[in-house]
Amino acid sequence: MAVKSEPTRILILGGGYVGLYTALGLQKRLRANEASVTVVDPQPHMTYQPFLPEAAAGSIEPRHVVVPLRRVLRRCHVLTARVTAIEHANKTVTVEAPDGHIEQLNYDVLVVALGSVARLLPIPGLAEQGIAIKTIGEAIYLRNHVLSKLDEAASTLDPELRRRMLTFTVVGGGFAGIEALAELEDMTRYACRYYDNIKPEDIRWVLVEAAGRILPEVRETLGVWTAEQLEKRGIEVYLSTAAKSFENGHVVLSDGTEFDSDTIIWTAGVKANPVVAESDLPTDKRGRLKATATLQVVGHPDVWTAGDVAAVPDLSRTEEDPTATCPPNAQHAVRQARHLAKNIIRSLRGGTPTDYYHKNLGAVAGLGLHKGVADALNLKIKGYPAWLFHRAYHVKAMPTFNRKVRILLDWLLSGLFRRETVSLGQINNPKEEFARAAKS
Template identity: 80%
Template sequence: MARKSQPTRILILGGGYVGLYTALGLQRKLRAGEASVTVIDPQPHMTYQPFLPEAAAGAIEPRHVVVPLRRVLKRCHVIAGRVTGITHAEKHVTVETNDGHSEQIGYDVLVVALGSVARLLPIPGLAEHGITFKTIGEAIYLRNHVLAKLDEAAATSDPDLRKRLLTFTFVGGGFAGIEALAELEDMARFATRYYENIEPGDLRFVLVEAAGRILPEVRESLGVYTVTQLEKRGIEVYLSTLAKSFEGGHVVLSDGTEFDSDTIVWTAGVKSNPALAASDLPLTKQGRLRATAAMQVEGLSDAWTAGDNAAVPDLSRTEEDPTAICPPNAQHAVRQARLLAKNIVKVLRGGQPKDYFHKNIGSVASLGLHKGVGDVFNFKAKGFIAWGMHRAYHVKAMPTFNRKVRVTLDWLIGGLFRREVVSMGQINDPKAEFARVSKS
């Protein structure tokens, strides 16, 4: 596998959950000179996505939600670039670096951790008006966008425009959509106390979900409870409903409902990173890498994969469904990555890899400040208890002691002084003022 005269070259594609945790595990376990580890990602940081809703709502400083790769991967090489092709037969990948040039990088052992991207559907107007919610940049943008809409609504005397500006539409009832909706609704209603002419009742929040329930990761009764709690807060919930059009910011739903909205947040699922299509690795019909339970790419001993882009068999469910694979979520990605690092080291040293077996401990979701829902070890939790469990679980899972402390301090300070609700809209167009002055 390795060249005799040099350390084994391990190449990790992606710096998300799997890429970061695998690299951290390798740099701890590998002996000096045993192997070199290189991580490739367009961003110089890993984003802890479960904290994006709280970052968007001002409960956590956005910089504390990301982990700088170069700072924590001190024994690894980090390349800022986007993977555009994988040729495993020749042991090299093609990378478009952030300065715009393309190069090929060789390896001995490959780890594909490219993750997923937002699954966009061919709905008219979605590409033009939709906002996805997977990156820290999108979270910051959405926060400023929502607060800017309050500012615009406070300044206008046009009732129709005001109604449009204060209508916020979220599509997708999974964890990402529900938490983003709940946190931002909480923030927006809190912010109205600083506006003389906007009342909490003037805000309209709408949730659209194609399935007949929300939060499929928890038991159905908790999904029903969550809908009830959202509706008590005045949020409109449309289940078993499809979005048909967003053209011009005009929302059309499959049940005939129509309204105007200047904010359309799209969290309706993810798909495997499309870069995998430009590879010679085996893929499923859904575009995910075929993998063994030990997280090796099927038929290959020197290629590994895990996380959202991998079809890793879910051994906890294969008795009832032989085709069951692990769903694309953070809990699986983090656990798989920790075992993946151990498996790679074992194989490098002549051992056998261990199969990944997921013991489900449950799920928790935040529904805004002091509100949550959870299903952990068959224990149903609601309200403040579930909210506390959500924070405890995710601060534990947050990589690096540095980030755990910073996030915890953000919460403590927020509890003492309340959340910040200031809009920094200039971030979205930093040159606007310069262009305005230059024309005068």
């Protein structure tokens, strides 16, 4: 009697764009007992990062920009843990659970979708004073922090302290920085109507960018137009300027400008998750996994990768630049993941994986309520039409019908009623009142 073989063990590291869409594709196509799928991520949800600025500004309910992994991956095993090491020679992955215990996971097929982390520079005070906006927790914190600063500034009698509280600094002029800046500035300007002693001109927003332009993802003329629009709103834009120090909230720029700021938002680039550089898998000089056009790691056909952590050849540009790789954006990550799932199925069933090919469709960015910029399908779009295009594109890309509907309802309600600008300050220190009661 023939012994039935065990299902192939597929281990997916990361529950972001690539991890979620790959797992969704696999659970849809796998036959019964053909393979088991395990997804490992420190968070029990996938975050749709393009909506984080709107969540921070209050246009979208924060819970609606995350997709619960266990809810949508019903045929997969979801493990909430952080990957600490990959040893492909032994086909093992080491993970650390939230309670601190360490365990090793074995696999037959590995998908590395660990994404990227904030790229911090050795600037004095950055680690202590700065915060990124890559997670839903950071978006919620920033919203409450910014609104709390308005509350504190409205109550203080010290003009210097007030100026410091009302100065907000964003470092990084890419999409993440510009969208966060524009949405939060829009929110603070709107919130001023509820403060008798704070006027819009009292609030200072500063953008610092080391390059000579912002929004490198779009054509230069649109980047220039965006900078002009930000300056018309009273936002100070420092181009070709680097940050030198943030110690104790005192900002020092390379052109000699100095000022105090209680809010430092760091969006100056990302880097591949450092776990892959410490593994025994091949990486490039930027710490990304070397990948083939079939989304397999070079020299390891049983290891697959995509997204920010992978250097995937961009076949739409290799004729002009043989070393071109796909840019680290959601557009490529989602399409790569869907292609990756199909390739894994082909491989499991003895087929030949196919190359990933996608020509970049362009880029869109929201610049606050009713304002945007888009460079897509060879069209330059500005203002309200670009804002509509931005929302339409991202709601279409948002995973699951459930989340699409919730976000559309959020937008509908925010259009019918006034924007909520209340600070839930206690969320940043929830035990403060309890501790005070314990001492009394």
